[in-house]
Amino acid sequence: MTIDITPIGIDPNWWRQALVYQIYPRSFADANGDGVGDLVGITEKLPYLKELGVDAIWLSPFYPSALKDGGYDVADYRDVDPRIGTIAQFDTMTAAAKEAGIKIIVDIVPNHSSDDHVWFQAALKAGKGSPERERYIFRDGLGPNKDQPPTDWETFFGGSAWDPVGDGQWYLHLFDTSQPDFNWDHPEVREDFLKTLRFWGDHGVAGFRIDVANACTKDLSGDLPNWKEVTALSEQMVAGTLPEDTHPFLDRNSVFDVYREWRKVFNEYNPPLTAVAEAWVAPHRKHLYAAKDGLGQAFSFDMLMSDYDPVSFKKIITESLEHATASGSSTTWVFSNHDVIRHATRHALDIKPDNYREATRKYLLARGQDPKVDVELGLRRANAATQLILALPGSTYIYQGEELGLPEDVSIPDEERQDPTFFRSPGRDVGRDGCRICIPWVADAPNMGFGPGAAPHLKQPEVYKQYAVDVEDKDPKSTLNFYRKAINLRRELQGAEELVWKSDTPDVIHFERPGGWQSITNFGKEAIALPEGKVVVTSGELVDGKLPQDTTAWVVPA
Template identity: 75%
Template sequence: MSTTFYLTDDANWWRQALVYQIYPRSFCDANGDGIGDLVGITSKVPYLKNLGVDAIWLSPFYPSALKDGGYDVADFRDVDPKIGTLAEFDDMMTACKAANIKVIVDIVPNHSSDDHVWFQAALKAGKGSPERERYIFRDGLGPNKDQPPTDWECMFGGSTWEPVGDGQYYLHLFDSSQPDFNWSNREVRDDFLKTLRFWGDRGVSGFRVDVANGCTKDLSGDLPNQAALIEMMKQMLAGTLPEDTHPYFDRNDVFDVYKEWRGVFNEYNPPLTAVAEAWVASHRKPLYASPHGLGQSFSFDMLMAPFDPVLFRNIISESLEDAKASGSSTTWVFSNHDVIRHATRHALDNDGGFYETTRKYLINKGQNPVADVSLGLRRATAATMMILALPGSAYIYQGEELGLPEVHDMPDSQRQDPTFFRRPGYEVGRDGCRVCIPWEAEGKNMGFGPNAEPHLVQPAVYKKYAVDIEDKDPNSTLNLYRKALALRHELQCAEELEWVPSSEEVIHFKRPNGWEIIVNFGETPVAVPTGRKVALSSDDLVNDAVPQYTAAWLLP
């Protein structure tokens, strides 16, 4: 039952780490301006240490106009003045190191902000200039060049092409404030190597790579129209699209980029690590997780699946096989800054999984689509205990340890997500999972900050989820997470799993050291096996049996 398997082997710390995602602007506001900041994060390092995390992942904290929650980066090697300074970043790093918490930072290689000095230079320099070669500019169509080069729609709605007034358009797969880099340009590649070293030299342990499957592109030849592109996307995710067919997603030359990055990672001792945000077919994940490239890739299959034991079991088996194929480890996640919190997602009355949940959630805008809040939390904590017991690393998102629900009914005037504005009447956006953390039920702004109202105001219901309330309740979600993370450290062992025969409504597996996990999805309670003791459960047992929507960790 030793923790030495992964904690003392520093080069492999990431393989079974527990990583806590921080969305900085909504975590803690120390200076009282309504925006979370680095000093606020530093002040909460004792909380994070007590929670039991191995590392934190910081969503973008770089200078930004906040047209896409900070993912519109104006300078990749600085801190947004609204969030802090480089000196305050260093102070945060020092506090984290003292607490034995590693730091992973977001890196956004697909695009910059339109405020970036390179893009502003490109606009001024004009057609055919070296400055424009850093991005993807194309001539418009038609006699007046006033039609976009293709009919493609961007991920946030509207055209992927934005005119600049001289007959040319620039490509943006996301918001128009986020022009895509041209990764065929050596200057772009070299600048990102400089960025990796900049943060590596400041002590970060690795990077979460945004849109890792989207950097390299091939826009030569005849390009598909939007309808064909949608079909390509379906085939790509299903694993039936021939390689290098899609013009801008999951192209093989992206691995040349990450091979170079690995060279930089290996300059450090221990080597830096990275995890890819890559929405790709299962058989492609090992390529992103290669030890010659990024090293890990998120497994989003669990996040996208409905609350179903058969699907979960299949996803676990396939993900472990993917990790084995790459020599990496799995990376489990249920919630993040882009999706409906899973305490709410698993409470919605449908069986359609992530996409169906999202669709119904949007249709019910302005109403309460949650069938049963307590049911959602019960399912969510059971599912979380399941992934915490699996081989590999696990990521949790700020506030999920409190059981925070999605905020679905905020006024439109408060919304910030570009998807809300680019798809009016259809999308409500991702602001509902980014609402500021409640630290003190009766404190100013629920303890988030001492003065100005938070940039995303907490609803009154968040008071009962406040840290100071849950801290005092031994049966709170917060204290369940604390117990689970502490026990996970004690029980962590080799990255292997053995399935225990069970009914379809039960997930039951063992780890090599005898750690045994039961998750019951069915109505019939599952008896604890003879000779096993319950070390922790997500809900109370009934007559020594695991009831429905409950996970139990067992020991000899």
């Protein structure tokens, strides 16, 4: 049976060069005034998103959750958190989005559930050796009293990856203690996720973003490596030098069996549902996640992880397009999301490339005092870089608020933080709350227009007033109006997924797309002449008709 979820004539390959807008639901728009963003708030803002020019919305988790990890601790995969809405409100939002020509992509979290999930609660009650515990990863502790964890592994958030349950057994959680890892060798786990995919497919979603797609399946047989050895394996994996199936819990080939099963479900719908993998793996492995018989697309985080450097950017673009060709997929381009420091701030750190990541970490830990940031420089670079990726073949993902030029909020008091990363790694990581601050919609309204009642769950700093939607909407030179113009022009200009490099100058990235339109980004100190044609959009003002440093221009044939 094939389920038709879209009107006749919709291109089944719409996702290949789509503009996808990520919404972190709790921080987007609060319609009922409880301080938490909700589905009705999203529905009310659809005209804003339509004007922006987005093709699809990706919703971060909105499922029932204790919010111990921002909703990525899912208690029920087939329901809506009552603080965010109801299934009926989800259906209303989906229908309204469809009317606006906007598709819905939802986040699926397959590596782990919440410890409030009915299966995990049943596992705790059933006891050692029970079928209920087989759905998760339980192991006996070490030592005569079994009071030591099975391994010395640590979580991605810091602290031990094992927690005791009081009967000599411990459960594995690669993230917070509230997020026990599923056992993907168990048939009930596999079948239940197929049910979840169909549930949301039947409710009109166009696709899924797969959280931690490279970590689901694991091999915990035999003698397990210690944490020092695991860390070395992880470094080799990212560097692309690790032999296949060497890491005990990351990027194992068995995970592709899972996604081939999922693809069969996706293909039950017309057009087929889409999926994009969050997989932090070596570049040469991405095409395996993006395979046609698998998820179909995988995030390319290389631009996001790179310093602001033209040589690095061009190398990443070239290699990413090659890898996409190898999989038959299209490349994804992204600079910001709910997990990383906003790129308007990241690119404001005017530092040497070899110290880039360390400096950003120190900046957050020092609450913005060291090193200093040049706000204007950061926004100029961020807009130039964004216009660059908007011109590239493939899909572009933007994160809520970046269209306003929002900087990272580094002023959050410790007592108001929510991210488990902060609590599990004190003094080493302040967490991700700074990029999850609630959106400022109206500068002079209560709560900056986020909601009419209670204070936002992550309050906006005073400086956000100058970035509010109503302020930027009136300013023709604002970041918001720049994004609107560039995104809508991109839709008109996009053609075949090809480009031709036009310059070998180290400080310039210049290429031509089918139809003869060109994108030029100047990273050098000297302004440069533009090619003949009509300049249709720039990320900053030209100087005497020339393109200045940290600026991108698109030129179409005259």
